[in-house]
Amino acid sequence: xxxxxxxxxxxxxxxxxxxxxxxxxxxxxxxxxxxxxxxxxxxxxxxxxxxxxxxxxxxxxxxxxxxxxxxxxxx
Amino acid sequence: xxxxxxxxxxxxxxxxxxxxxxxxxxxxxxxxxxxxxxxxxxxxxxxxxxxxxxxxxxxxxxxxxxxxxxxxxxxxxxxxxxxxxxxxxxxxxxxxxxxxxxxxxxxxxxxxxxxxxxxxxxxxxxxxxxxxxxxxxxxx
Numbered sequence: 001x002x003x004x005x006x007x008x009x010x011x012x013x014x015x016x017x018x019x020x021x022x023x024x025x026x027x028x029x030x031x032x033x034x035x036x037x038x039x040x041x042x043x044x045x046x047x048x049x050x051x052x053x054x055x056x057x058x059x060x061x062x063x064x065x066x067x068x069x070x071x072x073x074x075x
Numbered sequence: 076x077x078x079x080x081x082x083x084x085x086x087x088x089x090x091x092x093x094x095x096x097x098x099x100x101x102x103x104x105x106x107x108x109x110x111x112x113x114x115x116x117x118x119x120x121x122x123x124x125x126x127x128x129x130x131x132x133x134x135x136x137x138x139x140x141x142x143x144x145x146x147x148x149x150x151x152x153x154x155x156x157x158x159x160x161x162x163x164x165x166x167x168x169x170x171x172x173x174x175x176x177x178x179x180x181x182x183x184x185x186x187x188x189x190x191x192x193x194x195x196x197x198x199x200x201x202x203x204x205x206x207x208x209x210x211x212x213x214x215x
Contacts, residue, residue: 014152016104020163023107054081054108 002034002060002072010039011068018044019051026057026075034060037071044069081110084206086214090122091135092142092157096149098215099160105211106167113209115202116193117175124174125188129157165192173197 008025010018018039026035037048045064048071052059061072083105087098098114105112122128133139146156155163164170174189174196186196195201206212 012153014154016100016107016160016163017153017155019104019107020167024166051108054110056109 004036004072005029005033007036008038010037010041010044012040014041015043015047017041019047022048022051022073023055026055026073029075031075033075035073035075037073039069039071040067041069042067048073081105081108081211082205082209083110083112083211083213084202084209085112085114085212086202087114087116087120087123088118089135089215090119090128090132092132092145093134093138094215095123095129095132095157096154096160099157099164100154101213102170103160103163103167106164106169110169110210112164112170113173113202113205114170115173115175115197117178121174121178121182121184123157124172124190124193125184126190128190129161132157161192171195173201 006025006029008021010021013021018037018041022037029035039048049059051057052073058074059071060074063070085098085102089095102112102114116124123132133142134145172193174193176196176198179196
């Protein structure tokens with residue numbers, strides 16, 4: 001079980017807010033720490049991995065249920 | 076982290092609300108994706124970087140009558156105002172804003188009429204120098 005260092009709740013937010021909030025939070029974190037992001041924007045399913053692809057963050061786990069997308073991200 | 080910083084170069088030619096939203100959404104997201112973003116405001120785009128201009132931006136033509144309604148719908152989904160998005164762009168520390176020197180002369184706009192977020196007043200060669208090495212170029 002991965003221990004989460006910081007949790008970001010982006011439920012109810014739409015593009016570009018989840019990504020902007022995600023980046024703002026990771027800036028305050030140390031490399032290797034784990035962030036949990038919860039979002040409801042259907043765009044975030046593709047957007048969060050796309051963001052990680054360009055920033056070097058690693059998506060450890062993704063899950064989806066009841067319209068909620070959850071990502072575990074190693075920054 | 077990717078080896079080299081990606082670059083985005085946009086010409087912002089339009090000052091209407093429906094065009095400025097994509098500009099600032101892409102710029103704030105690009106900044107959040109660690110890209111270096113360069114926004115060159117020219118012609119009607121200059122209205123957006125004049126003091127109070129972002130607040131005054133309207134939908135184009137006859138649709139301008141529906142600007143208030145559109146702003147309301149944008150607010151309802153929790154997307155910030157253009158001013159709010161500009162601040163998010165600046166927070167990423169990756170977004171640069173330029174004003175076109177020729178447009179300023181044509182339209183009689185002085186430097187102190189521009190918002191303080193404008194980094195530099197430049198010409199076409201500066202834009203092209205950046206755009207030729209950019210990964211994404213757009214004219215909006």
